[in-house]
Amino acid sequence: FGQISAQRCALEARKVRNTSPQAVDTFLEELIVRRELSDNFCYYQPHYDSLLGAWEWARKSLIDHASDKREHIYSLEQLEKGQTADHLWNASQLEMVYQGKMHGFMRMYWAKKILEWTKGPEEALSISIYLNNKYEIDGRDPSGYVGCMWSICGVHDQGWKERPVFGKIRYMNYAGCKRKFNVESYITYVKSLVSVTKKKRKAEEELTRETLPIH
Numbered sequence: 001f002g003q004i005s006a007q008r009c010a011l012e013a014r015k016v017r018n019t020s021p022q023a024v025d026t027f028l029e030e031l032i033v034r035r036e037l038s039d040n041f042c043y044y045q046p047h048y049d050s051l052l053g054a055w056e057w058a059r060k061s062l063i064d065h066a067s068d069k070r071e072h073i074y075s076l077e078q079l080e081k082g083q084t085a086d087h088l089w090n091a092s093q094l095e096m097v098y099q100g101k102m103h104g105f106m107r108m109y110w111a112k113k114i115l116e117w118t119k120g121p122e123e124a125l126s127i128s129i130y131l132n133n134k135y136e137i138d139g140r141d142p143s144g145y146v147g148c149m150w151s152i153c154g155v156h157d158q159g160w161k162e163r164p165v166f167g168k169i170r171y172m173n174y175a176g177c178k179r180k181f182n183v184e185s186y187i188t189y190v191k192s193l194v195s196v197t198k199k200k201r202k203a204e205e206e207l208t209r210e211t212l213p214i215h
Contacts, residue, residue, distance in 0.1 A: 061167030111151030
């Protein structure tokens with residue numbers, strides 16, 4: 001993440017709290033509370049990246065529903081390429097691949113959908129951590145691991161109404177996202193991002209070829 005301390009970021013953010021109180025409070029919650037919870041969890045929990053690291057209620061609930069029928073089952077390759085029936089999920093995956101970061105709200109939805117679309121919680125957690133580590137700016141960082149563990153294993157969360165596949169893990173769906181933000185605008189934004197990034201990469205590759213010495 002570079003060499004800027006979290007303390008410096010917090011102090012700078014507080015300077016503009018009067019103009020954007022909700023945004024700053026959310027930022028500080030993520031920067032201080034969630035960040036330190038993540039560090040603490042990964043330091044003290046040896047199973048920070050597996051189902052064994054989940055609270056007992058969550059682990060039991062996930063295991064009880066591991067064999068529940070899934071509407072879709074996708075392979076790692078399909079997920080990595082953003083080839084699902086959910087255009088919103090595909091957009092979040094491609095945003096991560098082409099920008100190195102997806103919106104924080106979308107990562108919760110993204111990981112929970114992987115639980116819904118894979119053969120069981122162990123596979124879902126393994127795939128989400130693999131993709132997060134490969135593409136996200138916080139890959140191999142406590143925040144990345146705990147982001148996946150919160151979404152799939154209910155770490156630092158409570159039990160919710162029991163349902164198929166998820167058990168008592170908090171559920172998120174497309175309709176909920178539509179109530180939160182303009183889904184179509186987000187999808188359009190990601191499509192533009194992917195197009196611009198591809199063109200930029202192509203131009204860089206052509207420039208590299210042109211500047212290579214001829215032997």
